Amino acid sequence: MDTAAGLMNVIEWFTDPANWTGENGIPVRTWEQVQISMFAMIIALVIALPIALILGHLRKGMFLATNIGNVGRAVPTLGVLTILASIPEIGIGNLAAILALALFAIPPVLTNTYTGLAGVDDEVRDAARGMGMGPMGILSRVEVPLAVPLIAAGIRTATVQVVATASLAALVGSGGLGRYVVDGFALQDNTLIIAGAILTAGLAVIAELVLSQVQRAVTPKGLRSASRAEIAEQEIPV
Amino acid sequence: MSATVGDASNPWLSWSYVQDYWPELVAAGREHLGLTVGSVLLAILVAIPLAVLIRRLPVLTGPILGLSGVLYTIPSLALISLLWPVFGLSPWTVIIALAVYGLLVVLRNIVVGLQEVPGDVLDAATGMGLTQRQILTRVSLPLAMPTILAGIRIATVSTVGMVTIGALVGYGGFGTLILSGFQNNFWHAQIMTATLGCVILAVFFELLLLLVEKLTLPWTRRRAS
Numbered sequence: 001m002d003t004a005a006g007l008m009n010v011i012e013w014f015t016d017p018a019n020w021t022g023e024n025g026i027p028v029r030t031w032e033q034v035q036i037s038m039f040a041m042i043i044a045l046v047i048a049l050p051i052a053l054i055l056g057h058l059r060k061g062m063f064l065a066t067n068i069g070n071v072g073r074a075v076p077t078l079g080v081l082t083i084l085a086s087i088p089e090i091g092i093g094n095l096a097a098i099l100a101l102a103l104f105a106i107p108p109v110l111t112n113t114y115t116g117l118a119g120v121d122d123e124v125r126d127a128a129r130g131m132g133m134g135p136m137g138i139l140s141r142v143e144v145p146l147a148v149p150l151i152a153a154g155i156r157t158a159t160v161q162v163v164a165t166a167s168l169a170a171l172v173g174s175g176g177l178g179r180y181v182v183d184g185f186a187l188q189d190n191t192l193i194i195a196g197a198i199l200t201a202g203l204a205v206i207a208e209l210v211l212s213q214v215q216r217a218v219t220p221k222g223l224r225s226a227s228r229a230e231i232a233e234q235e236i237p238v
Numbered sequence: 239m240s241a242t243v244g245d246a247s248n249p250w251l252s253w254s255y256v257q258d259y260w261p262e263l264v265a266a267g268r269e270h271l272g273l274t275v276g277s278v279l280l281a282i283l284v285a286i287p288l289a290v291l292i293r294r295l296p297v298l299t300g301p302i303l304g305l306s307g308v309l310y311t312i313p314s315l316a317l318i319s320l321l322w323p324v325f326g327l328s329p330w331t332v333i334i335a336l337a338v339y340g341l342l343v344v345l346r347n348i349v350v351g352l353q354e355v356p357g358d359v360l361d362a363a364t365g366m367g368l369t370q371r372q373i374l375t376r377v378s379l380p381l382a383m384p385t386i387l388a389g390i391r392i393a394t395v396s397t398v399g400m401v402t403i404g405a406l407v408g409y410g411g412f413g414t415l416i417l418s419g420f421q422n423n424f425w426h427a428q429i430m431t432a433t434l435g436c437v438i439l440a441v442f443f444e445l446l447l448l449l450v451e452k453l454t455l456p457w458t459r460r461r462a463s
Contacts, residue, residue: 074395074444075433086420172420
């Protein structure tokens, strides 16, 4: 493909008003991807946060919390996505994508939240107990605030990963920005492939930039320097 | 009885599928292995000179690692798609795209590993009269090795999963089987077997590289990785 001509085609595609309206327009596809990601994150948080808070407070289940990430890495997202979409009760479409993405968002949230809670100094906990706090008080007023940098880092890592991976959902018949790429390959349309790739990459980078600001904002000032360095293990988007 | 497409019975696990399609599975596994090893080796080859550059010009550490964090968020689907007009339907499209992710992990771990060498140790080495080069090869690198090898291991296992996306350009190892099984009327046995093939390959690499870490770095045996 002639690179210059190809680039012109992509620019033309982006400036064509037809690509900004209707069911297959950029705003609708972007919103679909954001929606799929949001639902996946809500499910993941509802499952991962309570488990991690309880285990972290009790300081039990270290093995689970540290190894669940390794298991997640070994399982291919494409495999889980197609398996879920092939179950008749789930079927192709957004539901399979939401469930698959939720599964992959659980490990980073769980591991980081657990690590954050388990990392709170014993002396600090003893002091809180000495002040007359019960388990719930210690958890909500001492442990969680101190663990916020890591909890926020885990949620951010998981969210960025989900937003990026949501583009794969198009392979199993969901909407989202991956549609352009998958349709482009089906139609042998290079312009559509490149435009889709730019859009999916752009959305993921925007999510990363926005969420890193959110993470900074929710992290108490005194804890800020530690927030970035201590992320247990960054996950690779798939 | 083998479950063929369109059959009412569409089992997830079928030994007869494995038997009937053994040659296809082996071919997919070989391709998967080749793509994984190729992209990780390429990543290491590029990471080493970059790490040397960062050491010479520490001012580049922030920008390079910061940029890598942003690059890291780009989905592999997008990266493979962006490279495909350049390299076409070839294994290099997949190898080069995935090498980018591997590069980021390996490079970051080399840099972080070398930075984490305690200053006291470096002072002691200088005091013993070691030259800069000797300090690097005899003190810093051995101490950084656990972090570097862990980076290579994480990069490799992640790459095994990402290779599946190469199915988009026809080079996805087990991913090609997963996708064709899906398009072939939700052929459960093929989707599940190929997915498990991926997991087995990932676990194999994880254990192999953990073993390499243990054998080459006996002094880290008591430390959690």
